Amino acid sequence: MKAYLSLCHKEWLEILRTYRLWIMLAVFVIIGLMNPMAAKFTPALLEGIGSSGGIVFEVPEPMALDSWAQFFSNTVQLGTIALIIVFMGLIANEFSRGTLVNILTKGVPRASIILAKLTVAIAVWTGSYLVCLGVTWGYTVYFWDPITLPHALLAFGAIWLWGVYLIALIGLGGVWLGSTTGALLTSVVGGIIVPLVVSIIPQTGRFNPISLAGGPYALLTGQGLPSDFIPAVLVTAGITLAAVIGSILVFNRKTI
Amino acid sequence: MTVLRIDSLTKTFHKVRAVDEISLEIPADCVFGFIGENGAGKTTTMRMILGLLKPDSGAVWVCDEKVRFGMTPTNRRVGYLPDVPQFYPFMTAREYLRLCGEVSGLTPTQVKTRSNDLLELVGLAKTKKKIGGYSRGMKQRLGVAQALVNQPPILICDEPTSALDPLGRKDVLNILTEIRGETTVVFSTHILSDVERICDRTALIHQGKIVMEGSLADLKARHGATGWHLEFADPDSATSFAELMPTLVETKVGTEVTLRPGDKDEERAILRTLADHDLVPLRFESLAPSIESLFLEAVQ
Structure with missing residues (x-):
C-alpha cells in the first residue's frame, strides 16, 4: 500500500511537471465553454450568414438541451482525442525509456505500478471531465433557465466510464506490447473501431461500449430508457475491469 | 556466509x-x-x-x-x-x-x-x-x-x-x-x-x-609465476647483483635482471642484498600475472 501511494505521488509529479495535467484541464475547459456558446450563438451566426447571402435559415430558438447535446458530442469526440494523446505513453514510455528497472529491482509488487498509473490517469480524467461538466452547466444555467435532466447521473456517468474504459485499454496495450503503438492499437482499434464495426449489427447495440459514446443524450431527451442502456454500461465496465486485471497479469509475466 | x-x-x-x-x-x-x-x-x-x-x-x-x-x-x-x-x-x-x-x-x-x-x-x-x-x-x-x-x-x-x-x-x-x-x-x-x-x-x-x-x-x-624485474643504471651493477643471487636469477640482459623468488624469505633476501651492497636499481617491478593475461589465457 505504501509503495502504491509513493508511486501515485510520482505519477502525480510526472503529470504535473510534464504539463499534461494543464493540457487536459485547458482542453476540457475549452470544450466546456464551447458547448453552451455553440448552442447559443450558432443560430445567430447562421441568421447573419443567411441574411447577407439572401438565404433564409429556419433555425429554432436555442434551448438548454442544445447545450447538453453539444456537451455529449464534443466531450466524446474532442475529449476522446485529447485523452488518448495525453495518456498514450502512460505505461509504454516506462518500457521504452527503461525507467522501470530501478523501481522493480526494489522488490515493488508489479501490480502497484499498474494500479498507481491507472489511478492517477483516471483521477486526472475525472477532474478534467468534472471541470468540463461544471463550465458547461454554469453557462447553460446562465444563458437559459435551469431544466430538469432525466437520468442525468447515468448519462453523465456513462461518458466518464467511456474515458476510464479507454484509459484501461491504453494501459493494457502499453504493458502488452510495450509501446505507444500498442496503446493505440488496443484503445483506438480495440476500443473504438472494433465496437463501431460491430455496431452495424443492430442487435449488438444494447451491449456495445460504443453506445456509451453516442447514447447518453437520448436519456436526457427521454428518447432512450435506462434499461436499454445499462447492458452496454455493464459490458464496458466488465471490459475495463478485464483490461486492468489483464494488464497486471501480463506485467507479472513480462521480461524487463 | x-x-x-x-x-x-x-x-x-x-x-x-x-x-x-x-x-x-x-x-x-x-x-x-x-x-x-x-x-x-x-x-x-x-x-x-x-x-x-x-x-x-x-x-x-x-x-x-x-x-x-x-x-x-x-x-x-x-x-x-x-x-x-x-x-x-x-x-x-x-x-x-x-x-x-x-x-x-x-x-x-x-x-x-x-x-x-x-x-x-x-x-x-x-x-x-x-x-x-x-x-x-x-x-x-x-x-x-x-x-x-x-x-x-x-x-x-x-x-x-x-x-x-x-x-x-x-x-x-x-x-x-x-x-x-x-x-x-x-x-x-x-x-x-x-x-x-x-x-x-x-x-x-x-x-x-x-x-x-x-x-x-x-x-x-595458480595461473602464472610471480617474480621481480630489476633495471640498473649500468651493466656492471646488474652483473654484480646477478652474481650475488645466482639461484634466483632467471635472466640477465644488459642492465636488466629478472628474478623468481620461491617465497617471502627469498624476496626479503633480494632487498637485503641490494641494501648491503649499495646497489640501487632504477626500476623494481613486480612480475605478477596481470588480470589481462589471465583473461586471455582463460578464453584461448
Missing part, C-alpha cells in the same frame, strides 16, 4: 546459449568481479538474479531465499545499478531517492537520513537541478545511490564504469571501494584494470560458461 548462490543457471535466446550451467557462490563482504567480454552472458546472469528474466533451468538464492521470476521480494535484499541507469527526468535526485526509499519500505525518517547520507557519498548533495539536466557521470553516481537506498546486503552493478570518462570512472570506483565491508558488491565489467583495482574475488565468464573463479591472489598464484 554465502549471500548469493547460483546453481546450474541456464538461459537460451533463439538457440544461442547465453548462460550455460553457471554455478557460483559469493561470500559476504567481498567485492566480486564478474569479468567477460561483451556478450559473454554477464548481463543475462544479473537479470536472472534480479528476477527480471526467467531462466530455462537452474536457480538463484539471495541470502538463502530463492529468486522467483516476476515476483521479486528477494530484490529487497539487492541493490541494482544497471549499466546505463534511467531516471525520471522531471525529478530531483532527492525526490528520486525518496521514491526509491519509500517503495523499498523505509520509514520517512530513514528515507531522509539515507537520502542525505547517500547524496553526500555520491557527491550530489548540493545539486538542486532536475535529473534531466545531469551528465552521464552524475546519473551513474545517482544510480549507485538509488541502489544503496535500502542498505541492501548485496549490490549488483552491471558495467558501472564502461560508459564513463576517466574522471567518472574514478568517482564510481571510489564509491564502490568506500562501501566495501557494508555491502557485498557484485560487479560486472570488461575493464580489467577496474577489477584489479577494487575486486577481492573474481569469476571469468566466456561464452556463457565460467572458465575461472576464485580470489584474485589465488588466481594469480
Whole structure:
C-alpha cells in the first residue's frame, strides 16, 4: 500500500511537471465553454450568414438541451482525442525509456505500478471531465433557465466510464506490447473501431461500449430508457475491469 | 556466509546459449568481479538474479531465499545499478531517492537520513537541478545511490564504469571501494584494470560458461609465476647483483635482471642484498600475472 501511494505521488509529479495535467484541464475547459456558446450563438451566426447571402435559415430558438447535446458530442469526440494523446505513453514510455528497472529491482509488487498509473490517469480524467461538466452547466444555467435532466447521473456517468474504459485499454496495450503503438492499437482499434464495426449489427447495440459514446443524450431527451442502456454500461465496465486485471497479469509475466 | 548462490543457471535466446550451467557462490563482504567480454552472458546472469528474466533451468538464492521470476521480494535484499541507469527526468535526485526509499519500505525518517547520507557519498548533495539536466557521470553516481537506498546486503552493478570518462570512472570506483565491508558488491565489467583495482574475488565468464573463479591472489598464484624485474643504471651493477643471487636469477640482459623468488624469505633476501651492497636499481617491478593475461589465457 505504501509503495502504491509513493508511486501515485510520482505519477502525480510526472503529470504535473510534464504539463499534461494543464493540457487536459485547458482542453476540457475549452470544450466546456464551447458547448453552451455553440448552442447559443450558432443560430445567430447562421441568421447573419443567411441574411447577407439572401438565404433564409429556419433555425429554432436555442434551448438548454442544445447545450447538453453539444456537451455529449464534443466531450466524446474532442475529449476522446485529447485523452488518448495525453495518456498514450502512460505505461509504454516506462518500457521504452527503461525507467522501470530501478523501481522493480526494489522488490515493488508489479501490480502497484499498474494500479498507481491507472489511478492517477483516471483521477486526472475525472477532474478534467468534472471541470468540463461544471463550465458547461454554469453557462447553460446562465444563458437559459435551469431544466430538469432525466437520468442525468447515468448519462453523465456513462461518458466518464467511456474515458476510464479507454484509459484501461491504453494501459493494457502499453504493458502488452510495450509501446505507444500498442496503446493505440488496443484503445483506438480495440476500443473504438472494433465496437463501431460491430455496431452495424443492430442487435449488438444494447451491449456495445460504443453506445456509451453516442447514447447518453437520448436519456436526457427521454428518447432512450435506462434499461436499454445499462447492458452496454455493464459490458464496458466488465471490459475495463478485464483490461486492468489483464494488464497486471501480463506485467507479472513480462521480461524487463 | 554465502549471500548469493547460483546453481546450474541456464538461459537460451533463439538457440544461442547465453548462460550455460553457471554455478557460483559469493561470500559476504567481498567485492566480486564478474569479468567477460561483451556478450559473454554477464548481463543475462544479473537479470536472472534480479528476477527480471526467467531462466530455462537452474536457480538463484539471495541470502538463502530463492529468486522467483516476476515476483521479486528477494530484490529487497539487492541493490541494482544497471549499466546505463534511467531516471525520471522531471525529478530531483532527492525526490528520486525518496521514491526509491519509500517503495523499498523505509520509514520517512530513514528515507531522509539515507537520502542525505547517500547524496553526500555520491557527491550530489548540493545539486538542486532536475535529473534531466545531469551528465552521464552524475546519473551513474545517482544510480549507485538509488541502489544503496535500502542498505541492501548485496549490490549488483552491471558495467558501472564502461560508459564513463576517466574522471567518472574514478568517482564510481571510489564509491564502490568506500562501501566495501557494508555491502557485498557484485560487479560486472570488461575493464580489467577496474577489477584489479577494487575486486577481492573474481569469476571469468566466456561464452556463457565460467572458465575461472576464485580470489584474485589465488588466481594469480595458480595461473602464472610471480617474480621481480630489476633495471640498473649500468651493466656492471646488474652483473654484480646477478652474481650475488645466482639461484634466483632467471635472466640477465644488459642492465636488466629478472628474478623468481620461491617465497617471502627469498624476496626479503633480494632487498637485503641490494641494501648491503649499495646497489640501487632504477626500476623494481613486480612480475605478477596481470588480470589481462589471465583473461586471455582463460578464453584461448
